[in-house]
Amino acid sequence: MSTPAPKEFLDYVDAHSDDFVNRLGEAVSIKSVSGDPDRRPNVVEMGDWLEKQLKMYGVETKKVDLNFIVPSDQMLPPIILGKIGNDVSKKTLLVYGHYDVQPANQSDGWDTDPFVLTTMPDDRLVGRGSSDDKGPVLGWINVLEAHYQSNLELPVNLQFCFEGMEESGSTGFNEFLSSEDANNWFQGVSNVCISDNTWLTPRKPAVTYGLRGIIYYAVKVSGPVKDLHSGEFGGMVYEPLGDLIHLLGTLTSGDGTILVPGVNDTVRALADDEKVLYEEMDFTTGDVTDATGDTLVTTDKVQLLMKRMRYPSLSLHGIEGALDSNEPKTVIPHEVTGRFSIRLVPDQNPGDIDQLIQSHLKEEFAKLKTKSVLCITAVGDGFPWLGDITHSSFQAAKRATQDVYGLAPDFTREGGSIPVTLSFADKLGVDVLLLPMGRSDDGAHSTNEKLDKSNFINGTKLLGTYLYELK
Amino acid sequence: MSTPAPKEFLDYVDAHSDDFVNRLGEAVSIKSVSGDPDRRPNVVEMGDWLEKQLKMYGVETKKVDLNFIVPSDQMLPPIILGKIGNDVSKKTLLVYGHYDVQPANQSDGWDTDPFVLTTMPDDRLVGRGSSDDKGPVLGWINVLEAHYQSNLELPVNLQFCFEGMEESGSTGFNEFLSSEDANNWFQGVSNVCISDNTWLTPRKPAVTYGLRGIIYYAVKVSGPVKDLHSGEFGGMVYEPLGDLIHLLGTLTSGDGTILVPGVNDTVRALADDEKVLYEEMDFTTGDVTDATGDTLVTTDKVQLLMKRMRYPSLSLHGIEGALDSNEPKTVIPHEVTGRFSIRLVPDQNPGDIDQLIQSHLKEEFAKLKTKSVLCITAVGDGFPWLGDITHSSFQAAKRATQDVYGLAPDFTREGGSIPVTLSFADKLGVDVLLLPMGRSDDGAHSTNEKLDKSNFINGTKLLGTYLYELK
Numbered sequence: 001m002s003t004p005a006p007k008e009f010l011d012y013v014d015a016h017s018d019d020f021v022n023r024l025g026e027a028v029s030i031k032s033v034s035g036d037p038d039r040r041p042n043v044v045e046m047g048d049w050l051e052k053q054l055k056m057y058g059v060e061t062k063k064v065d066l067n068f069i070v071p072s073d074q075m076l077p078p079i080i081l082g083k084i085g086n087d088v089s090k091k092t093l094l095v096y097g098h099y100d101v102q103p104a105n106q107s108d109g110w111d112t113d114p115f116v117l118t119t120m121p122d123d124r125l126v127g128r129g130s131s132d133d134k135g136p137v138l139g140w141i142n143v144l145e146a147h148y149q150s151n152l153e154l155p156v157n158l159q160f161c162f163e164g165m166e167e168s169g170s171t172g173f174n175e176f177l178s179s180e181d182a183n184n185w186f187q188g189v190s191n192v193c194i195s196d197n198t199w200l201t202p203r204k205p206a207v208t209y210g211l212r213g214i215i216y217y218a219v220k221v222s223g224p225v226k227d228l229h230s231g232e233f234g235g236m237v238y239e240p241l242g243d244l245i246h247l248l249g250t251l252t253s254g255d256g257t258i259l260v261p262g263v264n265d266t267v268r269a270l271a272d273d274e275k276v277l278y279e280e281m282d283f284t285t286g287d288v289t290d291a292t293g294d295t296l297v298t299t300d301k302v303q304l305l306m307k308r309m310r311y312p313s314l315s316l317h318g319i320e321g322a323l324d325s326n327e328p329k330t331v332i333p334h335e336v337t338g339r340f341s342i343r344l345v346p347d348q349n350p351g352d353i354d355q356l357i358q359s360h361l362k363e364e365f366a367k368l369k370t371k372s373v374l375c376i377t378a379v380g381d382g383f384p385w386l387g388d389i390t391h392s393s394f395q396a397a398k399r400a401t402q403d404v405y406g407l408a409p410d411f412t413r414e415g416g417s418i419p420v421t422l423s424f425a426d427k428l429g430v431d432v433l434l435l436p437m438g439r440s441d442d443g444a445h446s447t448n449e450k451l452d453k454s455n456f457i458n459g460t461k462l463l464g465t466y467l468y469e470l471k
Numbered sequence: 472m473s474t475p476a477p478k479e480f481l482d483y484v485d486a487h488s489d490d491f492v493n494r495l496g497e498a499v500s501i502k503s504v505s506g507d508p509d510r511r512p513n514v515v516e517m518g519d520w521l522e523k524q525l526k527m528y529g530v531e532t533k534k535v536d537l538n539f540i541v542p543s544d545q546m547l548p549p550i551i552l553g554k555i556g557n558d559v560s561k562k563t564l565l566v567y568g569h570y571d572v573q574p575a576n577q578s579d580g581w582d583t584d585p586f587v588l589t590t591m592p593d594d595r596l597v598g599r600g601s602s603d604d605k606g607p608v609l610g611w612i613n614v615l616e617a618h619y620q621s622n623l624e625l626p627v628n629l630q631f632c633f634e635g636m637e638e639s640g641s642t643g644f645n646e647f648l649s650s651e652d653a654n655n656w657f658q659g660v661s662n663v664c665i666s667d668n669t670w671l672t673p674r675k676p677a678v679t680y681g682l683r684g685i686i687y688y689a690v691k692v693s694g695p696v697k698d699l700h701s702g703e704f705g706g707m708v709y710e711p712l713g714d715l716i717h718l719l720g721t722l723t724s725g726d727g728t729i730l731v732p733g734v735n736d737t738v739r740a741l742a743d744d745e746k747v748l749y750e751e752m753d754f755t756t757g758d759v760t761d762a763t764g765d766t767l768v769t770t771d772k773v774q775l776l777m778k779r780m781r782y783p784s785l786s787l788h789g790i791e792g793a794l795d796s797n798e799p800k801t802v803i804p805h806e807v808t809g810r811f812s813i814r815l816v817p818d819q820n821p822g823d824i825d826q827l828i829q830s831h832l833k834e835e836f837a838k839l840k841t842k843s844v845l846c847i848t849a850v851g852d853g854f855p856w857l858g859d860i861t862h863s864s865f866q867a868a869k870r871a872t873q874d875v876y877g878l879a880p881d882f883t884r885e886g887g888s889i890p891v892t893l894s895f896a897d898k899l900g901v902d903v904l905l906l907p908m909g910r911s912d913d914g915a916h917s918t919n920e921k922l923d924k925s926n927f928i929n930g931t932k933l934l935g936t937y938l939y940e941l942k
Contacts, residue, residue: 231888233759254709315803317701326808416702
C-alpha cells in the first residue's frame with residue numbers, strides 16, 4: 001500500500017531547491033580529498049561542517065575518532081554519527097554516506113574549477129563530489145531541513161553514519177563497526193539505506209539489490225637468480241614469463257568464459273522471475289560503447305546485463321617484474337607476478353572459489369614441467385551480496401520511486417563492490433538497500449563530475465518519500 | 472704450418488707488462504660513457520687519447536666526424552681510423568674495437584671507484600672498460616708499441632677502426648661503413664679481427680665463429696576505447712590482455728620449444744664434425760648456475776651449449792600498457808603490447824622467419840574470435856653470422872692460441888649478436904674473426920668489471936702472434 005510523502009515536504013523541497021544547490025556548493029568548496037595526506041585537515045573540516053548541519057536540524061551527533069581505533073602515522077578524519085527520533089513503535093533507518101571525495105585538479109581536464117560547484121546551462125551541477133557522495137549526503141540534510149522547518153514529524157527514527165575515508169579504502173571503518181561503541185550506537189536499527197551508486201543509465205531511476213564479490217590474486221613465478229640476457233641464455237633456461245603466460249592462459253577462453261573447473265557450477269541458477277528484471281531494464285549497448293567501443297562479447301541486452309550483474313568474470317590486470325616500457329630490451333625476467341581478479345556472484349564464496357582456483361593453477365603449472373617456482377597469493381577478497389527485492393525495504397523504494405518519478409525503477413545489481421554494504425549487512429544483520437541519486441554518466445571518479453539538478457532535487461524527494469513508504 | 476711471433480716481441484710484452492697496466496689505467500680513468508649525453512666530451516677526449524697513442528707508434532690516423540653523417544641533437548664522438556703498412560705482398564688486417572664504455576657509478580655496488588683501475592691481490596684489474604673494450608683495444612696498442620720500440624716489422628698491414636658509440640647502438644656506424652670515404656679507406660682489407668667478446672668460461676681461451684641473429688617484436692592488441700573497471704565491465708568485453716596472453720602462449724611450449732610452424736625446419740642440420748666442437752668445449756653447468764640457479768632445461772653439456780649457440784630460441788620480455796605495479800587495481804587495460812624476440816641461426820633469415828611468425832600470430836589470433844585488434848611490428852632484426860673455422864684466419868687464431876696458451880681454443884658461437892661483425896662481413900665481403908681477450912666472468916656490463924692481468928698480457932701476445940700466424 002502506497003504512503004506518499006506529505007505535500008508540505010515536497011513543496012518545501014521545490015521552494016528551496018536553489019538554497020539546496022547553494023549548500024551543495026558550500027560542501028563542494030571544501031576540498032575533502034582523503035587520498036591526499038595534505039588535504040586531511042580539509043576532510044576534517046568537511047566533517048565538522050556536516051556535523052553542524054545535522055545539529056542545526058535537531059540531530060544528536062557524535063564524532064568517532066578513528067585515530068584511537070587504528071593508530072596510523074596519518075591523521076584519520078572522524079566518522080560522524082547522528083541520531084534523531086527514538087520512538088520504539090517506528091522503524092529505525094540507518095543512513096550511510098561519505099563526505100570525502102576523489103582527488104581533482106583542473107589541469108586533469110576539468111572545464112571548470114572542480115571545487116567550485118558550477119551550474120551549467122543544461123542544469124548539470126559540475127564539481128568534485130557533486131554525485132559521489134556529497135550530493136546524496138546533502139539530500140538527507142535537505143530532508144532533515146524540510147521536516148524541521150515545516151514542523152513535520154519524521155515517519156521513522158533516523159541514524160546517520162558519515163565516513164571520511166571511503167575513497168581511501170575506508171581505513172578503520174570495519175574496526176569501528178566491530179567495536180562496542182558501534183554496537184551500542186546502532187542498537188535498534190531495522191534497515192540500512194546507502195546512496196552511493198548510480199542508475200544503470202542516464203534515463204531511468206534504479207534500486208540496487210546486488211553486488212559482485214571478488215578475489216584478487218598475485219601469482220608469482222620465479223626462476224633464475226637474476227634477470228638474464230636472452231642472447232646468452234635464451235633456450236637454456238625455463239623462463240618464468242613464459243610459464244606465467246601459459247598459466248594465465250588456462251584461466252579463461254578467448255571470449256572470457258572461465259575455464260577453472262567447478263567455478264561456473266557454483267553460480268545460482270537463473271530464476272524465471274529474475275530474467276524479467278533484465279528484460280525490463282532501460283539499457284542499450286549504446287550506453288556503454290563510449291567506453292567499450294566495439295568490443296562487447298554480445299549485443300543481446302539481457303545477456304550483456306547478466307554478464308555484468310549475475311555471472312562471475314575473470315580479468316587479467318597486468319604483469320609486474322617484466323619489461324614494461326617500449327625499449328627493445330632483450331631481457332629474460334627472472335621473477336614475474338601476474339595479477340588477476342575474479343568477480344563472484346551468489347552462491348559463490350571466496351573460500352571455496354579460492355580453493356578451486358589454487359588447485360587449478362597448481363595442476364596446470366605442474367603440467368608445464370618447468371623448474372620455475374609458483375607462489376599464489378589471494379591479496380584480498382569480498383563476498384558477493386544480494387538483497388531480496390520482495391522485502392519491504394525494496395518494495396518501499398520501488399513505491400517511492402513511483403511516487404516521485406512516476407515509474408517503477410530498474411532493479412539492478414552492480415558488477416563491482418561497495419564493501420561497506422556487506423559490512424553493514426554482516427554486522428547489523430538487517431536489510432541493506434542501495435538507493436542511488438545520480439545517473440550512470442555522472443563520472444564519479446572522473447573529470448567534470450556532475451549531478452543533474454533534477455536528480456538532486458527529485459533525489460531529495462525520493463529519499464524523504466522512502467521514509468514514508470518504509471514506515 | 473706454425474709461424475710463432477718472434478721472441479723479441481714476447482719479451483718486450485713481458486718486460487713492459489706493468490707499463491701496459493698503467494696505460495690501461497689511464498684509459499679507464501677517462502669516463503667515456505657514451506650512454507650519458509653529459510659524458511660525450513669525455514668520450515671525445517678518449518678518442519683523442521687513443522689517436523695520440525696510435526700516432527706515437529707510427530700509425531697514420533684519421534678522425535671521422537659522425538655529426539656530418541648523421542645529424543643529431545647530441546654530439547657524436549668520432550670514429551678513429553688508423554693505417555700502418557702498405558706492403559701489397561702482405562695481408563691487410565682490419566682491427567675493430569670501441570673506446571666508449573657502459574655507465575658505472577660506485578653506488579651501483581662497485582667495491583672500488585669504477586674509473587680508477589685497481590689491481591686486486593688476485594691480479595684482477597678492476598675498472599669500467601677493463602674488459603669491454605679498452606683492454607682489448609689497448610692490447611693492440613701494446614702490440615704496436617712492442618714492434619715500434621723493438622724495431623720489428625709488422626707481419627701484416629694493419630688498419631684500425633675504433634668506435635665511440637658502440638654501447639649506445641653504434642649510432643652512425645653503418646652509415647659510415649656505407650660511405651665513399653669508408654670504401655676508399657678500407658681498400659685492400661683482407662681480414663677483420665674483432666676482440667669484443669669473451670671466452671666461454673673463465674678457464675679456456677676461445678675463438679668465436681658464430682653469432683645468432685634476432686627479430687624483435689612488439690605485438691599490440693587494442694580493444695576498448697579506454698581502460699575499464701573490471702567490476703563494471705568484467706564479462707561484457709573482449710579483454711586485450713587476455714587475447715595477448717593467449718596469443719603469446721602459442722609461441723613456445725613449457726620447455727621453450729618454438730611452436731611456430733616451419734621455424735625449426737629452417738635450422739641447418741648438425742654436421743658430424745660440428746658436434747665434436749661442443750663436446751670439446753670446457754664447460755659445465757656450474758659455469759652458469761650463479762645466474763640461472765636450478766632452471767636449466769637440460770644438464771647435458773652438449774645439448775645446453777647447442778641450445779645457446781646453434782639453435783633458435785624465443786623469449787618473452789614483457790608487456791606494456793598493463794598494470795605493472797603491486798597495487799591491487801582492478802583495471803581492464805584497453806591496449807597492451809607484448810614484447811618478445813626470436814634468436815636466429817643458420818640457415819634462417821629474418822625475412823622468412825618474420826613471415827612464418829606473422830602468419831602464425833594472425834592465424835592464432837583469428838582462432839580467438841575476439842573483437843580486439845592485432846598489430847604486429849618487427850621492431851628490428853639482424854641476420855645470424857657464421858664464419859668458417861677451416862678458413863685460414865680461424866686456423867691462424869687457433870695456432871696463435873696454441874703458441875701463447877699451449878692449448879687449442881674452444882671454437883665458440885655467441886648466443887647474442889655483435890651487429891658490427893655482420894656490418895663488416897657484409898660491407899667488406901671478407902672473413903671476420905672474433906678473438907676474445909677476457910673471460911666469461913669479466914662482468915662486461917655489470918659492477919666490478921675486471922680483466923685478469925694474465926688475460927691482458929697473454930691477450931696482447933695472442934693478438935700479436937695472430938698477426939704472424941695469419942701472414
